[in-house]
Amino acid sequence: MYIYNEQDQKIIEQRVAQFQGQTDRYLAGKLTNEEFLPLRLQNGLYIQRLAPMLRIAVPYGLLSSAQVRKLAHITRVYDKGYCHITTRQNIQLNWPQLEDVPKILGELAEVQMHAVQTSGNCIRNTTSDQFAGVSQDELEDPRPWCEIIRQWSTFHPEFAFLPRKFKIAVCGTEGDRAAIQVHDIGIQIVKNSADEIGFQVLAGGGLGRTPVIGSVIREFLPQKDLLTYLDAILRVYNRHGNRDNKYKARIKILVRAWTAEVFAQEVEDEWEYTKDTLGRLTQEEIDRVKGFFTQPPYESLDNKISDEELAILAENNIAFGKWLQRNTRSHKIPGYTSVTLSLKPTGVAPGDVTDSQLEVIADLADAYSFGEIRATHNQNLVLADVKKSDLFKLWEKAKVSGFATPNIGTLTDMICCPGGDFCSLANAKSIPIAEAIQRKFDDIDYIYDLGDLSLNISGCMNACGHHHVGNIGILGVDKKGAEFYQIQLGGNAGSDTSLGGVLGPSFGESEVPEVVEKILTIYIEQRKGDELFLDTYRRIGVTPFKESVYPKDKKISNMHKDQGLKHA
Incomplete structure (x- = not known):
């Protein structure tokens, strides 16, 4: 990964000192809110619903174990013991105190990190593939x-x-x-x-x-x-x-x-x-x-023997086999694989990771993946260079620490913005919807039978949860001060990108899991063989889903439609 030179380090340290002075003047009443606004935005600081939010830059999602340990320390000392992975591969702190932000930036500078240009009308963090440099299908890193x-x-x-x-x-x-x-x-x-x-x-x-x-x-x-x-x-x-x-x-x-x-x-x-x-x-x-970005010191390994040993372990341990199937990915170097650490256990806000988990992840990266970690668009973390012979040991440690949920690429591996629990722009909460869906669909065999399926949730039209490109997208909308949720179907963020279409009028919070269940039931009834949800939707269109979700004897007036789509 890129290492700062003396000039890089000096620039960031000077920026920290500059913002310390700006913050001191603001707290002393020498700068107005309007004057301080562009200064804090240039340093990644937002004022959210309940507290300031600091967005930390993670260029193209790449982190060192030292940086992850520093993040663990910062979340423990200056926040509430956890941080949030964003869809732009960045890190967010949701509870820092304003007077502590320059101190946080100073500590980040110690490990070559900053919050510059993570907000404001400028060029933001440049993002990329979380498997960059190790993928077999890559033309160039x-x-x-x-x-x-x-x-x-x-x-x-x-x-x-x-x-x-x-x-x-x-x-x-x-x-x-x-x-x-x-x-x-x-x-x-x-x-x-x-x-x-x-x-x-x-x-x-x-x-x-x-x-x-x-x-x-x-x-x-x-x-x-x-x-x-x-x-x-x-x-x-x-x-x-x-x-x-x-x-x-x-x-x-x-x-x-x-x-x-x-x-x-x-x-x-x-x-x-x-x-x-x-x-x-x-x-x-x-x-x-x-x-x-040179190749790390890979060992010369026998891929065939590694696969045979893994097959035996998977056969003798069903849970490990499921994790192996869903949370590992092929690598360009024989005998190695890439591992996705799931941050989507039921009951935890998607993308949240605690200070103690961060420390374990840093230890795992040092032990098994050359000291590097990658943040993903899907709000998970990746260890990109793991020897296949180390997978079982890694899985056991990840399982104990709570990030071995074998659900990568499935319905419950959902993208979810912080929503109304934190964001002052949100029309509705996102996290409770995510948890309700996770609890509704807790049968892992059922989830696996559905195959690859993306579900994305945004609390407002700013689309931080990328609901437009989820196979199933959920958007929080405001209807006369009440929180409702609009469903979209058919989105995709891959090479054949498509934008989801609105299913119809929005639903109350308690209705959303049942609506998703009806949508999935139609998919199961209509799919051909192992056809994925997106392919089935593109083949049969929206009508069967709409007819299942909205009873035929319930007439949908134009007024009802307008209310449901008012903020779309």
Whole structure:
């Protein structure tokens, strides 16, 4: 992983000292709320429903064991003993005291972490595939490119005050695990007819109030032109994005209004001014950054023997076999595998992890995975480089500590934003809905029979829970001060991205688990063989689900529809 140099460390330490002074002046009454607002946002600090919330940057989800131990210490000393993994692979603290935030930032700086640009109208954390660098289906490791983008975008003076927040994702596999089609800019690593590796560039994707799938604006971009081309995109957006209405300020609105073709031409025209500037990457710089992502010292292992031994262990221990099936993934190096530590046990808010669990995870990373941990879009954690011969020992330790739930990729491995329990923007609570669904569907064999199925929950239209791209999406809406939930079906965040369609009028909190059960019953009745939920939905359409959920003798008036969709 990338290691700070002396200049990097000095910049972050100076930023901490600067924010300490700003916070002191605010607490002393020398700065107004309005004056302090942009200063705290630039340092990842929000004011939420019950307390401040601090969002900590985790570039492309990569953490060292030392950083995880520091997070454990911070959550214990400055918070309530836990933190939250976000869908942008970042870490959130939900209960820090305002006067302690500069101290927290100071402690983070000790392990080369910060909260810079995790909020505000700037370029946010660049995200990627949690299996980057170890995946068998990878064309090239995307992490060096994420790091190059991070260094370019952090403190970029021209893009510090964009019309709206801006998100970039990079994917190195054909099967997209970085959701690049719903980002402001999506970058797909590709190979052209001359066998050269470069990038396909998408722009104008995003979720939120107006979900849009991004459009390809350049089929092939040479590697050395990455930053100058991104400069061109951001300049066009910065100049023409809507600054008068925040609901129309994202780049997706501009691209849709102009059409992708017009936007692409504007970018090409702007690129004529940027492509041959000092921002053009040199091979020396590319190699320098790639040097931080070299292959760890893997052992030469007999994959066949490892698999035979695992098969015996799985046969003799059903629980281990289920975990092996769901929570491990093939690795490019024989004898190794990648392990996902589930943060989705029933009764725990999805994505929450305690201080003691963090310390155990750091120990496991040191013992079994070269001291590295990855945060995922699905709010779990990954140990990417585990020897197959160590899996049983790792499973036993993970099980004791509460993150060996064998549910990765299933219904109960749901994405869920903090919702109304914490967020001041939320229309409804998300966490109680997640728990109710987990308790309703607690039969693991039933869950396995359903196959891969994504369920995403958002407490409002900002879509932090990515409900638009869940096979089943749940959105909290406000109906005359009461909390209701709208159901969407057919979303997907993979390479064949699709946006879910609204099923119909919304439901009360107590109704949601029963509605989900009815939806799943139709799926089971209509599926062909081992067909996945998304495939069944795409084949039969929404009507059978709608007829099951809404009784035929219940007429749905336009007024009822309007109430249910009022805040969509």
